[in-house]
Amino acid sequence: MKRNTWQREAVRTALGSNEGFVSAQSLHSTLRDTGSPIGLATVYRALADLAVEGEADSLQSLEGESLYRACTPGQHHHHLICRNCGLTVEIEADAVELWAQSVASEHGFTQPNHVVDVFGLCAECTAQVRPGR
Amino acid sequence: MKRNTWQREAVRTALGSNEGFVSAQSLHSTLRDTGSPIGLATVYRALADLAVEGEADSLQSLEGESLYRACTPGQHHHHLICRNCGLTVEIEADAVELWAQSVASEHGFTQPNHVVDVFGLCAECTAQVRPGR
DNA sequence: ACAGTAATGAGATTCGTTATCAATAATACA
DNA sequence: TGTATTATTGATAACGAATCTCATTACTGT
Ligand SMILES: [Mn+2]
Ligand SMILES: [Mn+2]
Ligand SMILES: [Zn+2]
Ligand SMILES: [Zn+2]
Numbered sequence: 001m002k003r004n005t006w007q008r009e010a011v012r013t014a015l016g017s018n019e020g021f022v023s024a025q026s027l028h029s030t031l032r033d034t035g036s037p038i039g040l041a042t043v044y045r046a047l048a049d050l051a052v053e054g055e056a057d058s059l060q061s062l063e064g065e066s067l068y069r070a071c072t073p074g075q076h077h078h079h080l081i082c083r084n085c086g087l088t089v090e091i092e093a094d095a096v097e098l099w100a101q102s103v104a105s106e107h108g109f110t111q112p113n114h115v116v117d118v119f120g121l122c123a124e125c126t127a128q129v130r131p132g133r
Numbered sequence: 134m135k136r137n138t139w140q141r142e143a144v145r146t147a148l149g150s151n152e153g154f155v156s157a158q159s160l161h162s163t164l165r166d167t168g169s170p171i172g173l174a175t176v177y178r179a180l181a182d183l184a185v186e187g188e189a190d191s192l193q194s195l196e197g198e199s200l201y202r203a204c205t206p207g208q209h210h211h212h213l214i215c216r217n218c219g220l221t222v223e224i225e226a227d228a229v230e231l232w233a234q235s236v237a238s239e240h241g242f243t244q245p246n247h248v249v250d251v252f253g254l255c256a257e258c259t260a261q262v263r264p265g266r
Numbered sequence: 267a268c269a270g271t272a273a274t275g276a277g278a279t280t281c282g283t284t285a286t287c288a289a290t291a292a293t294a295c296a
Numbered sequence: 297t298g299t300a301t302t303a304t305t306g307a308t309a310a311c312g313a314a315t316c317t318c319a320t321t322a323c324t325g326t
Contacts (some may be wrong), residue, residue, distance in 0.1 A: 003323045039275035064197040108256030115250045123241030172306035
């Protein structure tokens, strides 16, 4: 049976208090900095579990690192992510869902999956990069 | 200045004779198996260069590995990839391009980028998995 | 309380990728 | 064509994210 430990809860809380996507390593550092003696392997396991249970979203950074974020459970959605500060907006895209389905079946593909992420500079970071322009 | 070496050409050729996405390691194995004494680091460098120059597409596998594929240069496009055999179809998705643009600007994001990949089982692999069903 | 066992965590290990750096070879030019 | 310049190569070391090992810990149901 699955057991409740303060470690899992600590990871859940730390993830929830974060605006954007974070890596297991940086989340572990954050927890350690706040005095938690949690182990790195436990953070990895907790994040993987949360992702399976639908409580966390995960994606691969452009460098191949796995990143996690507290997620609105239940509904399928995608993300608009600031490349600079990590600010993330959950977006729904019914049109894209349908498109993915149809393009797969048009080519005889079954059991379609898709990866859809939009990256950019958020309004705030845009203002910082081009001040007064 | 950039120099032409048989190593770069060998990587270009090997990549072009492959149907789907391949990793640097497996491409290196293939080249070695055909008698080429090319080094692993050189394969990594050649693939990275080809990707920058637009001659190769790259994506992160679900396990975080970087995969490469000879690419129709010039035009922006996405991929429909068989999870089982790697068969890849290049797809265009003007509607998705426009959607990505608009969803970014609606939230004040600039310089939008996007990652769009569709995975599934190709017709052939579907038939193998469910024979006669 | 106690037994059963899932969960933990320090450290070792795996594996993809990048850095090092001496040797090599492509290119420009005399 | 010969030579100097220097980009490129490749064996190896180094790096880093992620996973594995396994003895220890501590939930949970009874
Ligand atoms: Mn979706
Ligand atoms: Mn696109
Ligand atoms: Zn930002
Ligand atoms: Zn297939």
